[in-house]
Amino acid sequence: MAASTGAPFRFAVVLAHGAGAPSSHPWMVAWKERLQTLEGCALCHSFDFPGVRKAEKLAPHYWEAARETLRLAGPVDALFFAGKSMGSRVGCISLGAEHHAADVEVDDSGTPLLSGVPIRGVLAFGYPLKGGGSFRTAPLEALPVPAFFCTGDRDPMGPLPELRAAIDSMPCAASCVLHTVETGNHSCEAQKSFLKRNDLTQDDVHAASLAAAARFVAQTMHEAAAGPAAKAMAKPAAKAKPAAKAKPAAKAKPAAKAKPVAKAKPAAKAKPAAKPASSASQAAPAAKAQRLRGKASPARGPSPARAPKRARAPSPAPKADEAASAAPVSSRTKRARARSAAAKR
Numbered sequence: 001m002a003a004s005t006g007a008p009f010r011f012a013v014v015l016a017h018g019a020g021a022p023s024s025h026p027w028m029v030a031w032k033e034r035l036q037t038l039e040g041c042a043l044c045h046s047f048d049f050p051g052v053r054k055a056e057k058l059a060p061h062y063w064e065a066a067r068e069t070l071r072l073a074g075p076v077d078a079l080f081f082a083g084k085s086m087g088s089r090v091g092c093i094s095l096g097a098e099h100h101a102a103d104v105e106v107d108d109s110g111t112p113l114l115s116g117v118p119i120r121g122v123l124a125f126g127y128p129l130k131g132g133g134s135f136r137t138a139p140l141e142a143l144p145v146p147a148f149f150c151t152g153d154r155d156p157m158g159p160l161p162e163l164r165a166a167i168d169s170m171p172c173a174a175s176c177v178l179h180t181v182e183t184g185n186h187s188c189e190a191q192k193s194f195l196k197r198n199d200l201t202q203d204d205v206h207a208a209s210l211a212a213a214a215r216f217v218a219q220t221m222h223e224a225a226a227g228p229a230a231k232a233m234a235k236p237a238a239k240a241k242p243a244a245k246a247k248p249a250a251k252a253k254p255a256a257k258a259k260p261v262a263k264a265k266p267a268a269k270a271k272p273a274a275k276p277a278s279s280a281s282q283a284a285p286a287a288k289a290q291r292l293r294g295k296a297s298p299a300r301g302p303s304p305a306r307a308p309k310r311a312r313a314p315s316p317a318p319k320a321d322e323a324a325s326a327a328p329v330s331s332r333t334k335r336a337r338a339r340s341a342a343a344k345r
Contacts, residue, residue, distance in 0.1 A: 045069040049061055119145060146177075148179070151188065175223060
């Protein structure tokens with residue numbers, strides 16, 4: 001069943017292969033048949049590049065294939081360049097002004113014309129944006145017509161963030177379409193685990209990509225038929241940014257709790273007055289204090305007044321024979337006698 005473009009126009013497609021496989025590769029054969037089913041497609045013609053690897057040198061061969069496509073298709077309203085990987089890049093390079101063939105003309109809108117037939121767009125499958133360690137954006141920035149990009153979201157040669165940025169820099173960015181294949185690779189094929197999980201087949205994935213390509217072709221042809229005014233209207237209006245939500249008023253902080261008044265400490269109890277010293281202690285003789293050699297006992301109040309010394313009776317004169325026989329006494333002996341005398345008292 002043909003994928004509907006919804007318009008009574010005729011167009012042709014020229015399909016170029018990638019660097020790793022010729023036009024006879026199963027992927028190329030299958031997609032040639034799919035594009036041929038697009039409503040309004042008069043012919044999808046594929047071809048083989050010569051053994052030249054540099055994309056810029058392949059542009060003349062692409063123009064030659066385009067002439068052959070128009071010859072085989074008969075009268076058509078438009079021509080679309082298409083390609084897998086390197087083939088899509090060569091198609092974009094060929095449409096750049098510096099790579100136009102000698103018989104290519106350009107109309108007032110900048111659209112290239114080959115034998116009077118306008119080339120309306122590019123169908124790029126697995127566009128190799130990244131190569132040689134860098135992002136090759138120059139062919140897209142010089143492309144004068146819209147492009148449809150079908151790419152796997154896991155394609156290492158076309159990482160989505162960089163590819164989106166490159167598309168945004170294109171002259172016809174508003175009319176370009178990016179269709180991504182979830183878990184898709186460089187050949188725009190989904191992983192088997194994804195297919196099993198979603199009860200899909202690889203044909204279902206390709207059918208969705210083909211339907212997206214059909215919508216792009218229809219949109220491009222309608223815009224071309226309506227003229228520049230329709231292209232301006234086709235640009236999607238910028239989405240209004242949602243109004244910023246008002247920030248909730250800051251909650252008032254609760255008043256600080258008053259600190260409780262410190263309780264007054266109870267007055268210290270008065271210490272009981274020291275008991276007066278006993279009369280016995282008041283009568284302690286001074287001699288005892290001297291014997292203790294000034295060692296003070298714990299204070300128990302004010303020291304009582306010392307009692308007056310009692311007058312001693314004069315010692316009797318020593319007898320002459322005792323005095324004569326008395327020998328000098330040492331200080332140790334004197335202290336011992338004094339202690340003995342005190343003990344007798």
